[in-house]
Amino acid sequence: MNPNMIPALIFLCPFMTALMVPFFHTKRSVSQILTLAALAGSFFFSLKGLSITGNGSVIHHYMGNWTPPYGIEWRLDTLSAFMSLLVSALAFIVIFATGVTVEKECTNAKIPYYTIVLLHVASLLGIILTHDLFNLFVFLEVASLTAYALVASGNDTRGNVASFRYLLIGTAGASFYLLGVGYLYAATGTLNMTDMALRLQELGISRTVFLGVTLILIGLAIKMGLFPFHGWLPDAYTHASDSASALIAPLMTKVMIYSFIRIVLWVIGRNTLTTLGIGPILTVFGTLAIVAGSIMAFMQRRFKRLLAYSSISHIGLIMLAFGLGNKTALIGAFLHILNHACMKAALFLVAATAYHRHGIDDIFDFSKLRGKMPYTMAAFCVAALSMVGIPPLAGFFGKWYILVGSLQAGKPIFAVLVVLSSLLTALYFFKVIEQTFFHRQKENVTVQEGPLALVISTGSLAIGLLILGYFAPAIFHWGFNLLVPAGVF
Amino acid sequence: MEIYSIRPILAILVSAIAAALILFTNKHKNLRESWTLIAATLKFLIVLSLFPLVTEGKVVVFKFFELLPGVTCSLRVDALGLYFALVSSGLWIVTSIFSIGYMRGLQEHEQTRYFASFALSLSATIGIAFAGDLLTMFAFYELLTIATYPLVAHKETQEAIVAGRKYLVYCLGAASVFLFCIAWTYSQTGTLTFQPGGFLENAADPKTLGLLFILFIYGAGVKSALFPVHAWLPTAMVAPTPVSALLHAVAVVKAGVFGILRIVGFVFGPDLIRDIGMGNVLAFLAGFTILFASMMALAQDNLKRRLAYSTISQLAYIVLGSALLTPSGYVGSMLHLSNHAMMKITLFFCAGVIYVKTHKENISEMRGIGYKLPWTMIAFTVGAIGLSGFPAFSGFISKWYLCKGAIEAKLWGALAIYLGGALLNAAYLVPVVVTAFSRNGQNFKPDESSWTLTKPPVITAILTILFGLIPLLIGWQLELANMAARGIFGG
Numbered sequence: 001m002n003p004n005m006i007p008a009l010i011f012l013c014p015f016m017t018a019l020m021v022p023f024f025h026t027k028r029s030v031s032q033i034l035t036l037a038a039l040a041g042s043f044f045f046s047l048k049g050l051s052i053t054g055n056g057s058v059i060h061h062y063m064g065n066w067t068p069p070y071g072i073e074w075r076l077d078t079l080s081a082f083m084s085l086l087v088s089a090l091a092f093i094v095i096f097a098t099g100v101t102v103e104k105e106c107t108n109a110k111i112p113y114y115t116i117v118l119l120h121v122a123s124l125l126g127i128i129l130t131h132d133l134f135n136l137f138v139f140l141e142v143a144s145l146t147a148y149a150l151v152a153s154g155n156d157t158r159g160n161v162a163s164f165r166y167l168l169i170g171t172a173g174a175s176f177y178l179l180g181v182g183y184l185y186a187a188t189g190t191l192n193m194t195d196m197a198l199r200l201q202e203l204g205i206s207r208t209v210f211l212g213v214t215l216i217l218i219g220l221a222i223k224m225g226l227f228p229f230h231g232w233l234p235d236a237y238t239h240a241s242d243s244a245s246a247l248i249a250p251l252m253t254k255v256m257i258y259s260f261i262r263i264v265l266w267v268i269g270r271n272t273l274t275t276l277g278i279g280p281i282l283t284v285f286g287t288l289a290i291v292a293g294s295i296m297a298f299m300q301r302r303f304k305r306l307l308a309y310s311s312i313s314h315i316g317l318i319m320l321a322f323g324l325g326n327k328t329a330l331i332g333a334f335l336h337i338l339n340h341a342c343m344k345a346a347l348f349l350v351a352a353t354a355y356h357r358h359g360i361d362d363i364f365d366f367s368k369l370r371g372k373m374p375y376t377m378a379a380f381c382v383a384a385l386s387m388v389g390i391p392p393l394a395g396f397f398g399k400w401y402i403l404v405g406s407l408q409a410g411k412p413i414f415a416v417l418v419v420l421s422s423l424l425t426a427l428y429f430f431k432v433i434e435q436t437f438f439h440r441q442k443e444n445v446t447v448q449e450g451p452l453a454l455v456i457s458t459g460s461l462a463i464g465l466l467i468l469g470y471f472a473p474a475i476f477h478w479g480f481n482l483l484v485p486a487g488v489f
Numbered sequence: 490m491e492i493y494s495i496r497p498i499l500a501i502l503v504s505a506i507a508a509a510l511i512l513f514t515n516k517h518k519n520l521r522e523s524w525t526l527i528a529a530t531l532k533f534l535i536v537l538s539l540f541p542l543v544t545e546g547k548v549v550v551f552k553f554f555e556l557l558p559g560v561t562c563s564l565r566v567d568a569l570g571l572y573f574a575l576v577s578s579g580l581w582i583v584t585s586i587f588s589i590g591y592m593r594g595l596q597e598h599e600q601t602r603y604f605a606s607f608a609l610s611l612s613a614t615i616g617i618a619f620a621g622d623l624l625t626m627f628a629f630y631e632l633l634t635i636a637t638y639p640l641v642a643h644k645e646t647q648e649a650i651v652a653g654r655k656y657l658v659y660c661l662g663a664a665s666v667f668l669f670c671i672a673w674t675y676s677q678t679g680t681l682t683f684q685p686g687g688f689l690e691n692a693a694d695p696k697t698l699g700l701l702f703i704l705f706i707y708g709a710g711v712k713s714a715l716f717p718v719h720a721w722l723p724t725a726m727v728a729p730t731p732v733s734a735l736l737h738a739v740a741v742v743k744a745g746v747f748g749i750l751r752i753v754g755f756v757f758g759p760d761l762i763r764d765i766g767m768g769n770v771l772a773f774l775a776g777f778t779i780l781f782a783s784m785m786a787l788a789q790d791n792l793k794r795r796l797a798y799s800t801i802s803q804l805a806y807i808v809l810g811s812a813l814l815t816p817s818g819y820v821g822s823m824l825h826l827s828n829h830a831m832m833k834i835t836l837f838f839c840a841g842v843i844y845v846k847t848h849k850e851n852i853s854e855m856r857g858i859g860y861k862l863p864w865t866m867i868a869f870t871v872g873a874i875g876l877s878g879f880p881a882f883s884g885f886i887s888k889w890y891l892c893k894g895a896i897e898a899k900l901w902g903a904l905a906i907y908l909g910g911a912l913l914n915a916a917y918l919v920p921v922v923v924t925a926f927s928r929n930g931q932n933f934k935p936d937e938s939s940w941t942l943t944k945p946p947v948i949t950a951i952l953t954i955l956f957g958l959i960p961l962l963i964g965w966q967l968e969l970a971n972m973a974a975r976g977i978f979g980g
Contacts, residue, residue: 422665430654
């Protein structure tokens, strides 16, 4: 097989299947199996791509053989292979897990749920793979539109409102992004990332470029839910169907963070972190996000809402790490993207199981779950402790490298903040753990575990966190010069 | 000389595996408890098998992974680590037997969770003992916090839940500070591996190092219940008594003290601490803790709370010993680490027996109880007298070395506190014995059925006497302690 085709294949697997699924939309089980097959295909090709790019080489794919800067270039380097592997693997696990809940939750919605899911994942993969700023916008829009649909897909009508709100804010974000790309195009006359990077070096930062960059970054910040642009996120995650939020929450924001970092480092250059002050601004927003997100999470009653605010806090942590402008912290941030995606997927699956099986989504009712779902709640404990950053679980290592990075960057104040973020995370997760395990509910408990697929997926994610914890340092060493090549950072 | 072996990790894993087995056999009580006993015995044997290697001067190493350039997470068994591991794994066997008697005697709920958490805590404790670098030690500190939290909150009353919260806030807060210090140390020195005599020399200016030292002591000191961060320990006494016995007299608090011994001897080193003038700061803090906690102990009527304050004060003895920065002081600290463990666990066991047999917790209600529980209260008496430092009990030997250390360091204040502290010790423990053996007019029949409950205190009391009398046993203790001190102080 021609390795140049791999980027296209990663994308085409879910995309083409998305077109086939509607024919089976009356039989959800068939659609689910097709979806899983497509995602497995993506996963396989991502893995293959990673094995090729794992030594630092880059696969270029030119759409229709039009060479850049005229045609659209897709590019698979180590970082995009890493991200596409993460996205396809997690999407596979979540889709595998939520078959039963989709059946139950999306009865009103006459949409072929799996088509939307596949389009969503395909466009996320597109965002990861494309090396063209306008092409990125297209996928950004497809990913967002499908996400709006997914948020509204449940039986809960509040999902529609949340979806509409997400649509308004998300459209604003996309418009910012498009406007920014327009300015940059006006200044440089190109849309290819590498080409634009070269021209920007010659041009320097003119006012047009500055405006373009600012708009692009604001647009992406809105899309990723960086505080204070997070307004859409809590409602969207809370009121979406459980299956949909388990899919969107771990992936969407992470991919947005990825494209933010990609554009800053690969297009406008790492110097802008200091010259344009992007780094300091990010650290400020990150700080606010960590503190505000954690406090808001602590105040929530609904479990999914707590998780949503926790996401906001951790997005802040990742952006803070990026803003530090230190390579250890940056790789730590990528590690945390990986870990956080796995943890959040596990936690949202726990939320789905609790609601699906016992109708419980209020934290203060979690005491009723005691003893009923031993495996699910064990997985919950692992994921929560990993979020807190208890070694040797995976969540610890991302934080550790960010911590070391901030000290290496000579900014001990942010090191304090990273440590503080762990404590704040502990605050709201132990609240749930305490409710679940230490509030007496003396009645004859019969074990009523969730559906088998859910339990298997949640459990394997929890075990995965242990394994990931053991290999985290190895991933760090491997990724140190590969994820972000020396020339870029 | 280093030798590579998987025995250190086996010693840690054996109780972790037991914890898993306990969870899966929660329906079969006897089978479930047998895992605890098997794991305890195996663990002790594995730790014991390292003894000959370490006394030959070898360091047993097991490597996990390279975390950062220059930082390899590893287990390294040296004299100090082995010493602590022997104490905690040895006493776990006795405590396991006692736990079974206690939990069944009271028909406690959630026994599976209890035994699983207990086994996991022991894994963490041995991990702390064997940790070869700061980060590995931190990891097991965190694990210990998490594993003991369910034990503290075990009763599930509002009081227990609040105690659990308090415990978490104290311990996780300290762990954060500890983690920050570790990252800071790494960014200054590029290494985290423990070295006898320390590795921080010339790492930064004295003021920065002083601050780092204080933060480190805070990070480890919360677990060792040093004033002013001691408040969680008396609150945590709401836990079942075997938990108080092993975790709040041996594993958790001793892990904290052990951390301080490591930091003093293997991270900073006595010379550096003397240079930056932090020895006296630590000594003052510990000295104050001894006096303050002893006074507080006098004022408690609840037996377990009195013992808790006594623990706080005795732990500060150990910290003070290390703060003297002399070989004898360090040896004394190590000896007291094990001797206090034996005596205090005896006292807690006795408190547990009293609670199961009579449901009494307050000393004022215990009049004449010595006639109902004669062996138990004799064991209590041994523990009480030993703790006061009476010759022929193990407490005497460690206090002897501590006083010698104070004289070597020419810190007369410390010497005065050691001697005066012994009096205070007697003042708050002997009245318990007196009350227990006073006649109150009732005729008690001795009732000490259920050997799993009543024999362990007798066993540990006998140990207290043996380790105060038998030269061979004392010799083993001293051999390890001297090895550790030689490594740190040279010569």
